[in-house]
Amino acid sequence: MTDWKKIRDKFPALKEYCYLNCAEGSPIAEEVAGAAKNYYDGMKAHGDLIYEEWLDRVNQIRRDVADYIGADSDEIAFTTNTSSGMNVISQMLRGEGDVITMRDEFPSSTLPWLHNGYPVRFVEPVDYSYPISKIEDEVDSKSRILVSSHIQYATGFRQDLDKLSELAKRHQLYFVLNATQSFGTFPIDVKKQGVDFLCSTGLKWTMSGYGIGICFVSKEMQERFKFPAVGWKSVEDPDLMDNTNSEWKHSAQMMETGCLHFPNIFALGAAIDLFNQIGPENITHRILELSQYAVRKLQALRATLLSPIAAEETRSGTLVVKVRKPEDVKLELRKKGIILSKRGGGLRISCHIYNNFEDIDRCVEALKPHLIA
Ligand SMILES: Cc1ncc(COP(=O)(O)O)c(C=O)c1O
Helix, strand or coil: CCCHHHHHCCCCHHHHCEECECCCCCCCCHHHHHHHHHHHHHHHHHHHHHHHHHHHHHHHHHHHHHHHCCCCHHHEEEECCHHHHHHHHHHHCCCCCEEEEECCCCHHHHHHHHHCCCCEEEECCECCECCHHHHHHCCCCCEEEEEEECECCCCCCECCHHHHHHHHHHCCCEEEEECCCCCCCCCCCCCCCCCCEEEEECCCCCCCCCCCEEEEECHHHHHHCCCCCCCHHHECCHHHCCCCCCCECCCHHHHCCCCCCHHHHHHHHHHHHHHHHHCHHHHHHHHHHHHHHHHHHHHHCCCCECCCCCCHHHCCCEEEECECCHHHHHHHHHHCCEECEEECCEEEEECCCCCCHHHHHHHHHHHHHHECC
16 A cells, blocks of 8 residues: 555645646655755766766666656657657658647647648547547548647546557557656556657656656657757767767667756656656556546536546546636635646646645635636
């Protein structure tokens, strides 16, 4: 039995706030902050002398991230956020064909493609969901790339990755996954699910703070397409510092063009360690349990939910509820220490492993006078 109280105690922010807003940005655990601080302490005391140790730690974290999503470590690059990964991907696939994506994707999923001149076709939602058949209706002979979030930020809709990947395979589409709203908490197996590219930030569900993202590029895609940017670190042996050498790395690390952002990567590493200690399945189960509890409480008050709640497999840790004057209510709740965000036409409640049932009771009680039936 997981001791959720002990896990909550690792997050000092939860002592002060009823924090239900990890979909925007999550508080971090003591050991995550400690991992970043260790780096600064090391730099303070020893300058660059422990650089090699840091590189070893980066490679360990790369393996841990890869294991977490069923990838090989040479398919993982560290980035700073989701958008930086999506830009690389959209430049790699330039000229390949048209893009299909979802109407209410976060702009990081769509703007890089529009900027790079791809024709983009948007699939319209049905009851806050994207049924596979509806996506398939949009595929035509020019479609080559499918870009989708695993979990939609504005509704919490969770896409079925097995089915989406079957669709991609059937129509020979490159499958690009934005895992920002799921990475760390809902299972992803890039090999099994035929994901070609994936990008995410560590800020939200991965509880690692700002400045860290990951990008997965499958081996096959690395061999087929060219990375759009390189630097001295992109070659097999950067220490040669040969300014004419272009023996590129045979890995996604080729896109890590220069020196890395160690503290942010170490923070991510500590968060993944924590996830592994708790157990990924346990985490998913807990998050669904909490969000389901919120659904029941809100339904009992006849609140209108702007999220797909009918089918269990499309649910996530995110729930949007309709209120009068969402911005005002958000600010009113904030004064009471209850932290939500305004998204998807209402207020978004996102539950993570540090939350408990009392957080939800407190939040629902405060929302009560503002709910729209
Ligand atoms: C689905 C999704 N993608 C991307 C982002 C953020 O992008 P970035 O990490 O580039 O800041 C968000 C933030 O809300 C998001 O919900």
